[in-house]
Amino acid sequence: MKQQASVMGATENLVPDTRHGVILYMENVSVSFDGFKALNDLNLYINDGELRCLIGANGAGKTTLMDVITGKTRPDQGKVNFGQQIDLLKLNEAEIAQAGIGRKFQKPTVFEALSVYENLYLSLKMDKGIWCSLWHKLNGEQKDDIERILATIGLTEQRHGLAGNLSHGQKQWLEIGMLLAAKPRVLLVDEPVAGMTLQETERTAELLTSLAGEHSVVVVEHDMSFVRSIARTVTVLHQGSVLAEGTMAQIQSHPDVKRVYLGEEST
Amino acid sequence: MILFARLIFLMLFIVALSWPLKAAEFENFETALTALPEANFKSLPELLEAIAELDDQRVSSLFTHLSKGEVYFQKSDKQVFYVVDQADGTANIVDVISGEVVQDINKNQLSKVKTTNSIRSGIAQLQAQLNLNHQDSAIRLNAAREMLADVTRISDKRLADRQTKEENSAVADILILIAALKELSKEDSAAQLAALESLDSSLEPDVRQVLVAASQDKERYSPEVQIKIKATLASIENQRNLYSYAENIFFGLSLGSVLLLAAIGLAITFGVMGVINMAHGEMMMLGAYTTYVIQQCFPNLIEYSLLIAIPAAFLVSGLVGVLIERSVIQFLKGRPLETLLATFGISLILQQLVRTVFSPLNRQVIAPEWMSGSWQINPVFSVTFNRLYIIIFSLIVFFMLLIFLKKSALGLHVRAVAQNRDMARALSIRSNWVDAATFGLGSGIAGIAGVVLSQLTNVGPNLGQAYIIDSFLVVVFGGVGNLWGTLVSAMTLGVLNKFLEPITGPVMATIIVLVGLVFFIQKRPMGLFPQKGRAVE
Amino acid sequence: MKNFMALFATPVQRVTGILAIVTLYVTLANGLLPPDSFLYVSDYSVTLLGKYLCYALLALSVDLVWGYCGILSLGHGAFFALGGYAMGMYLMRQIGDRGVYGNADLPDFMVFLNWDVLPWFWAGSDSFIWMVVMVVLAPGLLAYIFGVMAFRSRVSGVYLSIMTQAMTYALLLAFFRNEMGFGGNNGLTDFKDILGYSLQSGSTRLSLFIITAVVLWLAFFICNRIVNSKAGKIVMAIRDAENRSRFVGYNTASYKVALFTFSAVLAGIAGALYVPQVGIINPGEFSPINSIEMVIWVAIGGRGTLYGAIVGALVVSYAKTRFTAIMPEAWLFALGGLFVLVTLLLPKGLVGLWPTLKAKAQQLWPKTKEQAL
Ligand SMILES: Nc1ncnc2c1ncn2[C@@H]1O[C@H](COP(=O)(O)OP(=O)(O)OP(=O)(O)O)[C@@H](O)[C@H]1O
Ligand SMILES: [Mg+2]
Numbered sequence A: 001m002k003q004q005a006s007v008m009g010a011t012e013n014l015v016p017d018t019r020h021g022v023i024l025y026m027e028n029v030s031v032s033f034d035g036f037k038a039l040n041d042l043n044l045y046i047n048d049g050e051l052r053c054l055i056g057a058n059g060a061g062k063t064t065l066m067d068v069i070t071g072k073t074r075p076d077q078g079k080v081n082f083g084q085q086i087d088l089l090k091l092n093e094a095e096i097a098q099a100g101i102g103r104k105f106q107k108p109t110v111f112e113a114l115s116v117y118e119n120l121y122l123s124l125k126m127d128k129g130i131w132c133s134l135w136h137k138l139n140g141e142q143k144d145d146i147e148r149i150l151a152t153i154g155l156t157e158q159r160h161g162l163a164g165n166l167s168h169g170q171k172q173w174l175e176i177g178m179l180l181a182a183k184p185r186v187l188l189v190d191e192p193v194a195g196m197t198l199q200e201t202e203r204t205a206e207l208l209t210s211l212a213g214e215h216s217v218v219v220v221e222h223d224m225s226f227v228r229s230i231a232r233t234v235t236v237l238h239q240g241s242v243l244a245e246g247t248m249a250q251i252q253s254h255p256d257v258k259r260v261y262l263g264e265e266s267t
Numbered sequence B: 001m002i003l004f005a006r007l008i009f010l011m012l013f014i015v016a017l018s019w020p021l022k023a024a025e026f027e028n029f030e031t032a033l034t035a036l037p038e039a040n041f042k043s044l045p046e047l048l049e050a051i052a053e054l055d056d057q058r059v060s061s062l063f064t065h066l067s068k069g070e071v072y073f074q075k076s077d078k079q080v081f082y083v084v085d086q087a088d089g090t091a092n093i094v095d096v097i098s099g100e101v102v103q104d105i106n107k108n109q110l111s112k113v114k115t116t117n118s119i120r121s122g123i124a125q126l127q128a129q130l131n132l133n134h135q136d137s138a139i140r141l142n143a144a145r146e147m148l149a150d151v152t153r154i155s156d157k158r159l160a161d162r163q164t165k166e167e168n169s170a171v172a173d174i175l176i177l178i179a180a181l182k183e184l185s186k187e188d189s190a191a192q193l194a195a196l197e198s199l200d201s202s203l204e205p206d207v208r209q210v211l212v213a214a215s216q217d218k219e220r221y222s223p224e225v226q227i228k229i230k231a232t233l234a235s236i237e238n239q240r241n242l243y244s245y246a247e248n249i250f251f252g253l254s255l256g257s258v259l260l261l262a263a264i265g266l267a268i269t270f271g272v273m274g275v276i277n278m279a280h281g282e283m284m285m286l287g288a289y290t291t292y293v294i295q296q297c298f299p300n301l302i303e304y305s306l307l308i309a310i311p312a313a314f315l316v317s318g319l320v321g322v323l324i325e326r327s328v329i330q331f332l333k334g335r336p337l338e339t340l341l342a343t344f345g346i347s348l349i350l351q352q353l354v355r356t357v358f359s360p361l362n363r364q365v366i367a368p369e370w371m372s373g374s375w376q377i378n379p380v381f382s383v384t385f386n387r388l389y390i391i392i393f394s395l396i397v398f399f400m401l402l403i404f405l406k407k408s409a410l411g412l413h414v415r416a417v418a419q420n421r422d423m424a425r426a427l428s429i430r431s432n433w434v435d436a437a438t439f440g441l442g443s444g445i446a447g448i449a450g451v452v453l454s455q456l457t458n459v460g461p462n463l464g465q466a467y468i469i470d471s472f473l474v475v476v477f478g479g480v481g482n483l484w485g486t487l488v489s490a491m492t493l494g495v496l497n498k499f500l501e502p503i504t505g506p507v508m509a510t511i512i513v514l515v516g517l518v519f520f521i522q523k524r525p526m527g528l529f530p531q532k533g534r535a536v537e
Numbered sequence C: 001m002k003n004f005m006a007l008f009a010t011p012v013q014r015v016t017g018i019l020a021i022v023t024l025y026v027t028l029a030n031g032l033l034p035p036d037s038f039l040y041v042s043d044y045s046v047t048l049l050g051k052y053l054c055y056a057l058l059a060l061s062v063d064l065v066w067g068y069c070g071i072l073s074l075g076h077g078a079f080f081a082l083g084g085y086a087m088g089m090y091l092m093r094q095i096g097d098r099g100v101y102g103n104a105d106l107p108d109f110m111v112f113l114n115w116d117v118l119p120w121f122w123a124g125s126d127s128f129i130w131m132v133v134m135v136v137l138a139p140g141l142l143a144y145i146f147g148v149m150a151f152r153s154r155v156s157g158v159y160l161s162i163m164t165q166a167m168t169y170a171l172l173l174a175f176f177r178n179e180m181g182f183g184g185n186n187g188l189t190d191f192k193d194i195l196g197y198s199l200q201s202g203s204t205r206l207s208l209f210i211i212t213a214v215v216l217w218l219a220f221f222i223c224n225r226i227v228n229s230k231a232g233k234i235v236m237a238i239r240d241a242e243n244r245s246r247f248v249g250y251n252t253a254s255y256k257v258a259l260f261t262f263s264a265v266l267a268g269i270a271g272a273l274y275v276p277q278v279g280i281i282n283p284g285e286f287s288p289i290n291s292i293e294m295v296i297w298v299a300i301g302g303r304g305t306l307y308g309a310i311v312g313a314l315v316v317s318y319a320k321t322r323f324t325a326i327m328p329e330a331w332l333f334a335l336g337g338l339f340v341l342v343t344l345l346l347p348k349g350l351v352g353l354w355p356t357l358k359a360k361a362q363q364l365w366p367k368t369k370e371q372a373l
Helices: A002-008 A062-070 A093-099 A116-123 A130-135 A140-153 A168-181 A198-211 A224-230 A248-253 A255-266 B002-021 B029-038 B044-053 B058-067 B117-131 B137-149 B156-165 B169-184 B189-199 B205-216 B223-272 B280-297 B299-327 B336-358 B385-407 B409-419 B421-426 B431-454 B465-478 B483-504 B506-523 C002-006 C011-032 C043-069 C076-098 C108-112 C128-152 C157-176 C202-228 C230-240 C242-248 C252-278 C288-301 C306-326 C328-345 C349-364 C366-372
Strands: A022-033 A036-047 A051-055 A077-082 A101-104 A186-190 A216-220 A233-238 A241-246 B071-074 B080-085 B091-095 B110-112 B374-378 B381-384
Touching: A022 A062, A022 A216, A036 A062, A036 A216, A036 A241, A051 A062, A051 A198, A051 A224, A062 A093, A062 A101, A062 A186, A062 A216, A093 A101, A093 C242, A101 A168, A116 A140, A116 A168, A116 C230, A116 C242, A130 C230, A130 C252, A140 A168, A168 A186, A168 A198, A198 A216, A198 A224, A233 A248, A241 A248, A241 A255, A248 A255, B029 B044, B029 B071, B029 B080, B044 B058, B044 B117, B058 B071, B058 B117, B117 B137, B137 B169, B137 B205, B156 B169, B169 B189, B169 B205, B189 B223, B205 B223, B223 B280, B223 B381, B223 B385, B223 B409, B223 B431, B223 B465, B223 B483, B280 B299, B280 B336, B280 B431, B280 B465, B299 B336, B299 B431, B336 B465, B336 C157, B336 C288, B336 C328, B374 B385, B381 B385, B385 B409, B385 B431, B385 B483, B409 B421, B409 B431, B421 B431, B465 B483, B465 B506, B465 C157, B483 B506, B506 C128, B506 C157, C011 C043, C011 C202, C011 C306, C043 C076, C043 C202, C043 C230, C043 C252, C043 C288, C043 C306, C076 C128, C076 C157, C076 C252, C076 C288, C128 C157, C128 C252, C157 C288, C202 C230, C202 C252, C202 C306, C230 C242, C230 C252, C242 C252, C288 C306, C288 C328, C288 C349, C306 C328, C306 C349
Parallel strands: A051 A216, A051 A233, A101 A186, A186 A216
Antiparallel strands: A022 A036, A022 A077, A233 A241, B071 B080, B071 B110, B080 B091, B374 B381
16 A cells, blocks of 8 residues: 555655665665665664664765665665655656755755746645646745745845855755755755855754754764764765764764764874 | 570571581681681571681781671682771771781772671670680689579580589589589489589579579479479578678678778867867868878879878878867867757858868769789678778777777876866876867767768768767767777667668668667667776766 | 836746738738838738748747757657648648549549558548548657657657657658658649639638747747746756756656656647648658757757747748748858857857847947936
8 A cells, every 4th residue: 555655656646655664675775886885784774763874984875875865866775765665766856846855965056047936835745746836826825935045045135136146055955955944854955064164053053953753953063073962873885885873972082983973084 | 685695596596407417617717717708697607606616816906807897808819907997097908918018909809797686685695605714714604603694605515525624613513503504404303303413502693593584484394393383482581681681781781980080080179078079070171181182182092092092081081180279179178069069160161171172073083903802702702892991990090099099198188187187287297288189089089980981972061960970879879988899889870780780771771770879879878888987977 | 218118027928929910911012002012011922921820820830849958859840740730731722623634533643653442541631531540640649659768768858859860861761752642842832722712812811820920929828838837847857957856856857758748739730820821742841851950940049948939930941931042052151150159159149149149239328217217
């Protein structure tokens, strides 16, 4: 029964079944590029409402993992489920996004030819079919949403400016704003603070922590102090599979991690 | 046709009758000639037959002139002359026996040795027999081939005679076929079966025709022989099909190599550099016109014109390419659609330029002697030299380019710039220079393709247009940035086209290939041999 | 005066106003003024203007996909031609037995080819309604199928452009064949009348012109609505960052297919309006260079603005008429030069020049402006 629902692909009506407390299941996932295993028999579970940090050396497979969840890359094998019943491997990128998985890219990408306001408008959670888009008018509630997000990301001033004219950091913020507008169940955030000032980094940390609970948040970051400031659970990826998982303290004392990751760093 | 056959039959009948009597046998050419003026339509064939028996060099020439109606005799002394009308209205009178020109005789004093149609065809046959004994083996081969159409033209005795003397193996093979056909026409099933054995897998069209006729003839051939005939025909048919496949593949490969030449320039500019050059076809056109100009400038060097044209066209098109890159394309980096439009504009300008300078009409480019002719591998399969050379030439160009890109410093720089311009520049590669050189290289190769095209199609202002879509499809089909892919795809498309053509006609074949490619691109947008990795995205 | 100028504030109002004025003027001048008057507009000019408006409609359709969605179609000529052929078939059947061979059922070229029945795809072509349906359906269906195949498999950029070019090239070859049943090389021509009105008469020509103007206005209005709707913004988002749009949740392929199909239908309608005015449709309309010329109208006018496309089509077509009359050889030079110059120097087209000029003017004469106020 549950299987069928996801095959039918009526994505608007698909609500992930999280009765077991887990919202993302990745089991035995492998991805290889020309024989090189970017993900190698990876198992990862993200709980509903948690804030999870993913760390790992360059090329460990963090971005690839997000690519697999969002449908950009198809794994060679394995299972990726959203909630218990939605098989993400059967959906395309748009359907996955509509089902409630939002993503911020490592390299900020916004719609440069549109205004900041329009960027948020397009990202709002709603029917994304053509017919609806042709006749759509913003209602009061949606307008309020946009205003609130504009305030959150500090771009109220630039609302009518073109997104293409924003600075790098502002684009980062706009992208986060777009994520918020979509009200996803799961946020995948790839290196959010790269290129941000110290204060902005702090603000981002605050924002992400406040989001957890209502949303599940997965953050990839190299900045260890940032990770330390937000992390409750940390997962270490190494050569495409999970090396260790636990609190920051547990991770730091984990022998394997010491050897391959922190150990390397200290030498 | 039937009348003709009957006449021959009649003639042979007469010959056969006269044979044992040795009625008309002459000592030598001279005595035989004396009989010529007296002969009438009835006795003439017999007489000629006898003359043909003579072992004399002059016989062949007599027959030639006789069939042209140029043999006359003097009424008074029955001396025989050739009268050859000259272009200026006068006649050249030659003594047949001595072969010398005679001055003091007027044409009016002579009367013509009259012939009829049937006599003339008889002469042709006699000549074929004569040729069968010629010293030149090529002439013998031709004569033997002709003989296949009607083996009754040669007597068993003479054939056997010839067979013992023949040294050339190709001629001997045909003689065996003739003998076999003769056996086949005999009323003896054992002989017939033996004959069929040696006819098996012969590709001569005449043999096949005789067999087809024989397979209808239920009277002459017993059922057993009939079966054997059918089997022989089937095996011949098999062979022919095999060779027609071979021919299709050859034509396909030659079309493929034209496509390859047209496309590899593009594979560099588009595939390696990522610049889409709609004026690529016009670079070929410039190459073709360069050939034309060179032939006009050095009319006495036509034989070498292509050899001169190849480097010249490379330079002309290459320089124009560099010019285009420096003046337009470099300002449109990273904007492929704009590049497409701008280069399309350039293609229009170049076309119009050629129209204004040379005229809108097609120009004639001469094919050198060594490009024409063909290599007859067997009666149903021949390879024309120009196509053969083109296949070889395109492969040479392809491999030279491949080696150049792989091994040379410029090749390395080209690939570096194509993959990461900023990084390459940081490594102090002069990316501007590399761009210009690469584009020049691609355009120059297009120019070379133009030289080749000038040998195959009309050289006109629209020459390039016809090839641009094809070239792009070849590159895309093979996988952008992959030279091997371009090779495979060009050859595949060429062969595919030639196999479709006989079934659907050339226009439909082109349409089918186009539509097929459109479908293919949808299935595999990155081509047959896609580039892999993240850089693609 | 100020109120009057306010009528022309937005692009829509500007286009509406100018179209209305021109149409009104041409109608009155052609209908009422004596032929020797200075202001008279001849029947010939009316038809010429009608032709230009068809081009403008075509340019609009190209701009919609290229300017707003980044789909550079080098095959829009095919949709134009298909619409034209649909109309041509209808007009052909209207000739009836007035053709050279006097055959009431078969068009002349079929009699010439010794055919004795109408091919199946000509069925219904004598009905006006069916013709209208086909004008929409033929290009629409082709675009839909092509679009589904191309956009679903994510073919884009120059690949797509070349595929569209291959498409129109294949159609060109196909329509040249007599066996296709569309008149081969010569195409369809020698039309007599439409809905019973003679195509030669001045009033029919004027009516066709007016109809074209109205259709152009309507198309402009609808396109304007589309690009300003949320769907229009999405289309632009797809143009600039297709991948990103997918991750925001838009099925980009279906947006592209829909836009491409709509645009093809517009092109088909332009073709259908064009044919009765010029009196012929032949396979030449499929030739790749025609499709490229449409692209240059849009590039010159200014892509990404609807009125820019219209301006471009009118300016270039007028220039072409002029040029080919004075020195025909120069036209290709000029066209080629335009391609190069516009892409290099005027990426936003003529329309993009306007704001720059206005700014310049204000710099030069700041006072006059103040005085006027
Ligand atoms: N499309 C692709 N083709 C080939 N190799 C790929 C592709 N995508 C990823 N890889 C390889 O997979 C490995 C994992 O890449 P990934 O981007 O997931 O690493 P990462 O953990 O995000 O690294 P970073 O911290 O530097 O962002 C890398 O070695 C990369 O080269
Ligand atoms: Mg990464």
